[in-house]
Amino acid sequence: KDVLPRVGQWNMMNKKMVNGGRVGHWACINFSRNVQDNAAKVFCHELAIMCQISGMNFAPEPVLPVLSARPEHVERALKARYHDAMNASKPPGKELDLLIVILPDNNGSLYGDLKRICETELGLVSQCCLTKHVFKMSKQYLANVALKINVKVGGRNTVLVDALARRIRLVTDRPTIIFGADVTHPHPGEDSSPSIAAVVASQDWPEITKYAGLVSAQAHRQELIQDLFKVWQDPQRGTVTGGMIKELLISFKRATGQKPQRIIFYRDGVSEGQFYQVLLFELDAIRKACASLEPNYQPPVTFVVVQKRHHTRLFANNHNDQRTVDRSGNILPGHRC
Incomplete structure (x- = not known):
């Protein structure tokens, strides 16, 4: 479906990705002590459904149950879950397509450590979600995360x-x-x-x-x-x-x-x-x-x-003309001066 963005935004409601990616084998690790296993399971289930609704071929269930781990054991937990998931997959030895990770809202170096291990040691696509979003679980947030996951697994969200x-x-x-x-x-x-x-x-x-x-x-x-x-x-x-x-x-x-x-x-x-x-x-x-x-x-x-560090400033002739300015009064991209 063709979409015309307004002031840099568009709504994904009732729309699908151009090319939905495939996630057949996925797992979840929970590093937040405030999120119980059942809450993490419900969150992952809702996220999987949103990915399907958005146009992805997304397996409804993970290959293993949600694992809760302590942030200080991040490397051990990631590597153990990675190998356990490979052994549990059918056929055995098939790598994970995606790892969903639930993080504390204030996680210090945990995020950086996790990305370093996943990207440089395990070769694993990961999607991190903060605790506050797990509890809130709004449709808009789930739709935004689905867009991020789709791009990470090789899909295409939009095309001009x-x-x-x-x-x-x-x-x-x-x-x-x-x-x-x-x-x-x-x-x-x-x-x-x-x-x-x-x-x-x-x-x-x-x-x-x-x-x-x-x-x-x-x-x-x-x-x-x-x-x-x-x-x-x-x-x-x-x-x-x-x-x-x-x-x-x-x-x-x-x-x-x-x-x-x-x-x-x-x-x-x-x-x-x-x-x-x-x-x-x-x-x-x-x-x-x-x-x-x-x-x-x-x-x-x-x-x-x-160059971004410059002092050039552009102003509209008419700040009330919504066809040429955004909500802040800035000139819209693509307009010639």
């Missing part, structure tokens, strides 16, 4: 009508991949921690709704992304090329069946003094990554530096 109709200029006329890149630096005073570079890239076309992401540690406070393109010597294979751009281009080709004929690269977090330096280094890395796939493969690249 103009994308399906091939009406987005410079994007839908030919296979286009959109990158986003940023570097996060340690806080002042941390002299040894590495900077973290992150790159995401679209993995479908013309919809452009699915993204894959890569992260890489690099030298302390280094703004140029070092791992966009890499060359190294392998004893068996000789000279080997790789890096984040090449990996994401290959992933796009594998997902869509065609290589990108246009690259749009959004780069965040660059100060004006580093514009030229970043452009030269990173555009060169993109060119080399393309050439390493095929000798003459050089699709056009649009390199866009995104």
